Amino acid sequence: MKILLVEDDEALSAILVQNLAAHHYVVDAVHDGESGWTYASTFDYDLIILDLMLPKLDGICLCQRLRSENDTTPILLLTSESASTAKVSALDAGADDYVVKPVDTQELVARIRALLRRSSNCPLPIMTWGALFLNPSTCEVTYDGLPLTLTTKEYELLELLLRTSPNLLSVEEILDRLWSSDDFPSEATVRSHIRRLRQKLVEIGAPQNFITTVHGRGYYLGTLQSEPRPAPTPEQDKQPNYLEFLNHLWSKTQPKALEQLEVINQAIAALQAGTCSQELQAEARQIAHKHVGTLGTFGLNQAMELARLLEQEFSSQTMLSSQQAERLEPLSIALQQTVQLTAKIQSVPGTQSQPNSTIVSIPLQIEPTPRANPRVMIVDDDHAFLRMLPTLLQPWHFNITTLGEPQQFWAVLEAVQPDALVLDIHMPEINGLQLCQALRQQPAWRRLPILVLSSVTDLSTQNLAFTLGIDDYLCKPIVAIDLANRILNRLQRVQAWSQS
Template sequence: MKILVVANDELTAKSLDRILSSQNYTVETVNDGQTAWELVEVFPYDLLVLDATLPRLDGISLCRQIRTGGKTLPILMLARADNSQNGVAGLDAGADDYLLKPIDSQELLARVRALLRRGSGIALPILKWGDLSLDPSTYEVTYGERSLSLTPKEYAILELFLRNPRRVFSCGAILDRLWEFEKIPGENAVRTHVKELRYKLKATGAPGDLIETVYGIGYRLKELETIPSFQITEDAGEIIQQQTLAAVTEIWKRFQSRINEQIEVLEQATQALLQEFPDRQLREKAEQEAHTLAGALGTFGLTKGSQLARKIEQLLQADRFWEDKKVIQLEKLVRALRDEIARASETTVSQTTMVQDERSFC
């Protein structure tokens, strides 16, 4: 399943990318609405996740433009908690759902799954075709009682066939659906993956032509007499939560130095105000960093940190005469945010250790 994420800051985009990629989705990220529109015009996406506020073409206008053009791909709009009317406006413009920032990763994944099920017409998670079974929540693929070990691209190709069991896909169509547009290889790459996938299926007892070639057109699943059935796994929620935690932890480690740089900007702006040498450019930069932190920290589940960043942003926003008590309040908020980031870093390390310990017993 291929998802296009449109977010106006790198940290949010990378966080969403990591969370969604951890669930085996193919994810592309861009940071402006016009580029997103150009991609949607050319490539078939299964879902669009976009910020309401974007440069060049805002999210609401992009949503309206997509619907006016007759495209029906599911759209999830992201809006700030203090500006929920953007989410409502997104629904009026044609979005299927909206989510308030700061984003809770589990809620994000639940809404993504719901929109993808709605778009594909499949109500339940496990995909079956005869004795072949694929569970998108655990990435487990079996034929009969035997498990298959697949690469991410082999898995994605098989999932594509199982979600569209009677449809023929050309090599070009598979490339468009499962590869990022900047990394699309030649059609031989698809043929190689299909060949290896057939080999692995045959090794578990599946027919060698379970994925059959429609000559001159492409590939599809071989027709069966029985209709595919679907069922739910009991442990899916716990597994998804562990996978998401691991993904969020990884992106947190990657961007921790960037977050520390953002905190330093807030501290510099605060010191300038304390010394009564206000720098308008520095204050505006600090306001933008606080805004970015408020959204990004919420994505990591750091509600308190997100709230502190939001309060800092609000203090920095107005062109007000800076009273001593306001500057002191700002200093306390920035110090509290620094402490919260340090506490979160320690907690993240301990949570990662717990997840690794749990996996070692599996």
């Protein structure tokens, strides 16, 4: 199966090509929308994968242009925007599906298989021909119950014959479907692969004419298709060299990323000086957008969230003010530091627990708080997390009291008289939501800003928290500047209310 990938992030493109090739897809990869249009209108593909934001011609416009030319090839859009408006725009433009960055390669491959099944004449996920079984989900092939070991190209050739038989496939059609546009093999190459594939099938018990040759015209499967048998048990997909591949790619991606992030610093400096152009702000947004996908695909989730925050800020339709730019500076420097300090990718994203702390440090001061040194009390049974907080939040000059023994909550609360309270939900012998409910029943604490910081992410718990009187709900892990800004936001609201 042949796929066109249009993605301007070269690191992400390389990762996707590697994963798709491991699942026996042939991939043409280009890096801008105009090249995507040229390839899509010149060659035949089974599927097209487009990034939403592309140079020269964005993914939405490219999708619309393809559909206006009556191109019915399935299209899957990649986007870092999880908002429903972005998804609706993608589907309205003619896309068949979308995947939100950072790309989970297993989900991507599953969605590709689903789209190909929808557009294929063969709806069964397991393809059979006589005693032959081919499982596209696991890339396993058996004949009469015996496993058949094939090279990548032999597998692709057999799958293509299964999808098209009993129709005849010419050598030219095979070359077009199984080799990328950058390769130029001869017809003898196809005949050589056919000969080796036929030999392996015969050795395992298939008849000599299982792959039938029509001299001068092409090939087809010559036996009748039998009833489907139970699918073979899938084996776990193993990629022992994938982590090595990721680290090799990161060693080339890291210096380029740091160089591109300098553009964001330039845009922030220009905004602060009042000399920034719309073009520079748009370029900064494009770079932040690109790094949401890149960093997330490498498993650098904290850096990804920083890039996402920058992208959201730069997405403003109007020019950002100098005050807004000051808030962006800590984000940008924290992102650069995180990228620079990541010397090695520790584990394959999505397969092992990623190294991840609860909060990201940003060692910079930002705009002053609503009042001098507001008192913030933070209650959590995670003692390591509590030890980090005073240092991490020092730039905002909060007067922080941490409490790791929730049983002492009421005594410490009365002694500290906090201006804002941050609570975990699940703690020994006490529940953060119950504490909130009790506080709201006491007149002295009814207007105390209360924020939940928890690893519990389900919507039902969040809705319950707001019903019980929580002012804000934050999910771990969280970036330091985000926690500080959310606290400041609640303090500013209380200050505005008291002055009204």
